[in-house]
Amino acid sequence: MIALRRILAVCRYELERSLTPQRIMLAAVLALFPPVMLGLVTYYSELAREGQIGAFFEFVLIFLVGIVCLLALLLWASTNVYSELEEKTWIYVACRPYGRVAMIGGKCLAAALSAFAVCFTAITLSVAIGARMNVFEDAIRSWLTLLAIFGLASLTYAAVFSMIGALFYRRAMVFSAGYVVLFELVFPNLPALISKFTVRYHLQELGLRWLGWFLPQGEQAYRDVYPAISTWIHWVALTLIIGLCLTIACVTVVYRQFLTADET
Amino acid sequence: MAHPLIELERVTKLYKTVIGVNDITLTLEPGFYGLLGPNGSGKTTLINLIIGQLRPTLGCVRLFGVEPWARDYLLREVGLCPASEIHLPRVSAFTWITYLLKLMGFSGKESRHRAEQALHMVKMEQAMHRPVQEYSLGMRQRTKLAQAVAHDPQLLILDEPFNGLDPVGRHDMLHMLEQWRARGRSLIFASHLLHEVEAIRPSFLLISGGRLLASGPPQEVRRILAESPNVVRIRCADARPLAAVLVEQGQATSIKLSADHQCVEIQTRMAAELYERLPELAHRTGTLVEEIHSTDDSLKDLFTTLMRRHRGEV
Numbered sequence: 001m002i003a004l005r006r007i008l009a010v011c012r013y014e015l016e017r018s019l020t021p022q023r024i025m026l027a028a029v030l031a032l033f034p035p036v037m038l039g040l041v042t043y044y045s046e047l048a049r050e051g052q053i054g055a056f057f058e059f060v061l062i063f064l065v066g067i068v069c070l071l072a073l074l075l076w077a078s079t080n081v082y083s084e085l086e087e088k089t090w091i092y093v094a095c096r097p098y099g100r101v102a103m104i105g106g107k108c109l110a111a112a113l114s115a116f117a118v119c120f121t122a123i124t125l126s127v128a129i130g131a132r133m134n135v136f137e138d139a140i141r142s143w144l145t146l147l148a149i150f151g152l153a154s155l156t157y158a159a160v161f162s163m164i165g166a167l168f169y170r171r172a173m174v175f176s177a178g179y180v181v182l183f184e185l186v187f188p189n190l191p192a193l194i195s196k197f198t199v200r201y202h203l204q205e206l207g208l209r210w211l212g213w214f215l216p217q218g219e220q221a222y223r224d225v226y227p228a229i230s231t232w233i234h235w236v237a238l239t240l241i242i243g244l245c246l247t248i249a250c251v252t253v254v255y256r257q258f259l260t261a262d263e264t
Numbered sequence: 265m266a267h268p269l270i271e272l273e274r275v276t277k278l279y280k281t282v283i284g285v286n287d288i289t290l291t292l293e294p295g296f297y298g299l300l301g302p303n304g305s306g307k308t309t310l311i312n313l314i315i316g317q318l319r320p321t322l323g324c325v326r327l328f329g330v331e332p333w334a335r336d337y338l339l340r341e342v343g344l345c346p347a348s349e350i351h352l353p354r355v356s357a358f359t360w361i362t363y364l365l366k367l368m369g370f371s372g373k374e375s376r377h378r379a380e381q382a383l384h385m386v387k388m389e390q391a392m393h394r395p396v397q398e399y400s401l402g403m404r405q406r407t408k409l410a411q412a413v414a415h416d417p418q419l420l421i422l423d424e425p426f427n428g429l430d431p432v433g434r435h436d437m438l439h440m441l442e443q444w445r446a447r448g449r450s451l452i453f454a455s456h457l458l459h460e461v462e463a464i465r466p467s468f469l470l471i472s473g474g475r476l477l478a479s480g481p482p483q484e485v486r487r488i489l490a491e492s493p494n495v496v497r498i499r500c501a502d503a504r505p506l507a508a509v510l511v512e513q514g515q516a517t518s519i520k521l522s523a524d525h526q527c528v529e530i531q532t533r534m535a536a537e538l539y540e541r542l543p544e545l546a547h548r549t550g551t552l553v554e555e556i557h558s559t560d561d562s563l564k565d566l567f568t569t570l571m572r573r574h575r576g577e578v
Contacts, residue, residue, distance in 0.1 A: 002369045005366065005369070005371075006369065009366035009367055010363075010367070013363040016359070017355050020354060086351075087350070087351040087352065088348045088349060088350055088351060089350060089351075091317065091344070091346050091348070092344075092350075092364060092411065093364075093367065094317060094336070095315055095317065095336070095339050095342065095344045096336070096339065096364065096368055097336050097337045097338075097339055097340050097368065098337065099336060099367050102367060254334055255334055257317070257318050257319060258317075
């Protein structure tokens with residue numbers, strides 16, 4: 001109970017102090033990017049005129065919100081340790097009982113909530129645009145499903161970037177960007193076993209089940225490479241990824257000696 | 265059986281090839297301790313070893329009888345005021361200390377109450393809701409002190425706490441530390457300035473080059489200081505006769521006389537001998553001594569002598 005209180009204390013503190021004009025502006029730009037792009041694309045698209053916009057719209061929506069979600073977490077989760085060292089506040093947290101673990105948990109939660117807030121805005125506006133263009137059969141259901149997927153994505157990627165931030169704190173952004181390129185862009189597109197060990201694979205599978213196929217002609221080709229497996233395996237896999245990443249991050253910060261320039 | 269407050273057994277800390285702390289063995293019972301050493305002598309490294317932020321390369325550290333490395337639950341009873349400057353944009357002292365208290369495990373209400381009390385104790389109640397980035401250096405120092413005492417620890421560790429404090433601030437802090445002593449709590453006060461440490465009347469730990477060179481009560485340090493090469497400045501109406509006799513008696517290795525002849529700066533190998541003979545020499549030359557001052561540079565000489573003694577060269 002006290003551990004949870006500590007994590008929530010860090011989370012609340014981080015959220016409070018993140019409410020700056022610059023950060024709100026950045027969050028607004030990120031949140032508006034998908035609906036603006038979708039609005040422009042669908043307005044000028046031939047598909048809209050041919051009445052085939054539905055699958056295309058969902059595909060682009062997920063792609064754009066996914067980019068925004070990753071970008072937000074890359075900025076806010078991967079700097080968890082470095083920002084404390086830079087502001088020279090690390091020692092104040094580290095000399096509190098279980099302070100390091102609470103910091104990892106609290107900052108991960110704060111980053112996930114911030115990213116989800118951005119995704120929530122982006123999805124809501126995008127679905128509103130789609131609903132206006134009669135893209136969705138059931139707009140409310142699609143909206144809730146997308147929120148669930150991106151809620152899960154925010155939490156999972158926050159844990160992954162928290163781990164990267166703890167392991168490679170000096171070059172956290174570089175390593176996080178490297179992770180995105182390799183594990184979110186390259187590996188998931190390889191028709192090989194390694195693609196099944198990525199977060200994107202599990203989120204994609206859940207999305208396909210909950211939303212239905214948005215590119216129907218691709219289903220058979222996809223299933224040839226990735227046979228369908230039970231939904232609960234994806235849940236377990238994502239839960240394990242979150243747990244494993246946070247455990248690695250916590251063990252790293254507890255057992256690493258963080259040197260400051262002020263050793264005398 | 266009650267454990268000592270802190271135990272160090274042959275503790276060495278290496279930063280790759282650089283020695284931070286070198287073979288220190290030490291046992292501290294609860295009390296007031298002044299950790300004195302020049303800049304870069306290993307004070308902060310020693311503190312970080314004691315609170316388990318660093319792991320000794322060799323040897324063993326125990327805090328309250330337990331090895332502190334990776335056991336941060338021990339820090340419930342430790343308050344640390346580090347030397348490093350804090351950068352807290354957009355956060356007030358009250359918010360920050362409340363947050364740190366919540367991290368200690370206190371409830372929200374209790375944290376706010378304690379934060380207010382601690383900030384009141386360091387006389388920051390007027391400014392506690394302003395952002396820390398607007399504070400002066402002295403105000404930030406008070407804020408750092410407040411977060412260290414807010415959870416009422418048994419052991420308070422202050423690393424260069426007088427940095428940036430004005431005389432009033434220093435007086436207030438000394439007063440607070442006196443109250444801390446009266447409550448039977450322990451203190452480690454690290455500084456590179458002798459007079460700062462002396463003000464709290466602690467037992468001394470003299471550290472230089474990562475080595476513990478000497479330890480003991482203030483009298484012991486004074487004795488060591490007196491037996492070390494020292495620069496003594498004497499002010500009087502006319503210092504020339506005194507300067508002449510000091511040279512004649514071989515008391516000085518070098519002498520500097522000020523342009524107005526009212527001040528003589530004597531470099532001596534053994535200050536204690538000079539202090540012993542000074543009344544007689546002043547009487548003989550008819551000099552009325554107005555002021556004797558041992559410069560703070562003497563601390564450098566003290567550490568040089570202690571280091572040479574440590575190496576067996578003296």
